[in-house]
Amino acid sequence: MTGYKITEGDVEAGLQDRIEVLVEKKSTTSWLWKMLGALLLLALCIGGARLYVWYQFERSESMQSGHTAAPIIMDPDVKTAAHSTLKEMSKKAKAAIHLVGHYDEDYNMIAVEWRDAVGQAFAQGGFRLYNNTIIIPESGLYFVYSQVSFRVSCSKDTEGAWRSMPLSHRIWRASNSIGQRVSLMSGVRSACQNVQDDDMRSGQGCYSTIYLGAVFQLNKGDKLETETNQLSELETEEGKTFFGVFAL
Incomplete structure (x- = not known):
């Protein structure tokens, strides 16, 4: 071994x-x-x-890839909530403007007068109110909104039926890039259709609201203005008639 x-x-x-x-x-x-x-x-x-x-x-x-979104016409029952929500959203935006409406029949006004220094109105981030129009500070995406409220004094026709009264509200855009004034949004309602005789006798009238709101691609220097009919029936109490824009 x-x-x-x-x-x-x-x-x-x-x-x-x-x-x-x-x-x-x-x-x-x-x-x-x-x-x-x-x-x-x-x-x-x-x-x-x-x-x-x-x-x-x-x-x-x-x-919608920068194109205009479908306008929203809101029911009158939620107008107060809409106003509060939009007001809070616009306050948080870097650039925003919120205007309140005024109308005085004694001055034969042809449009709602928008104000930026009274009540809840404000302007920040370069927005300006000039000649009753909103001036866009920079090119970009913006949410544009407006509401008008009416209290209509209805009347009857010769046959004793209540006359329907058309109410309309529109937002216009004037842009150098487009070269002409174009309609951004519009809404139409009919008042006095389902009123009761007791309501008219008590002086309550017929209440109606038109709300518009949508997203738009806007350019620097664009001007936004409104057009409203039946101005003598307009309600301009706090939170009932307003116009605003805020950047996204």
Whole structure:
């Protein structure tokens, strides 16, 4: 039988081999953790990017790629809530203007007079009220809104039926880029259709409201103004007739 003698060199060599194997395993584990961390970070980035793209797509769909959105004609029963909500939204906007309407029949006014320094009215972020028109400070997307309220004194025709009275409200845009004045939004209602004789005898009249609101791509220097019929029937108490714009 052949004998084998373990020398001190053999022992040291074995220890070196064992130590090298341990170091290699530690290096492999650290590399795997780094790889998992990188993959997790990449997944989070991809998820965030997809969420951002989805948000921008939904927003662009709602704004119809910069084109005008369908006008909203709101029911009179929610006019107070609409006024409060829009007022709070416009306050948070960097650029916004909110005007209150005034009308004095004694001065034979041909349009609602908009005011920016009374009551809840204000202007900020470069917006200006000039010659009863709103001046757009910069090109971009804006939410334009307006409401007019009426208290109509209805009358009867020769047959004793209540005459229907048409009420209308429109927002116009004058732009150098377009070269002409165009209608942004308009709304029409008919008053005195379902009134009761008792209401007329008590002097209550017939109440009606027209609300308009939509998103538009506007240019710097554009001018917005309104046109309203039946001005003598207009209600200009606080929160009933207003006109405003705020940047998106």
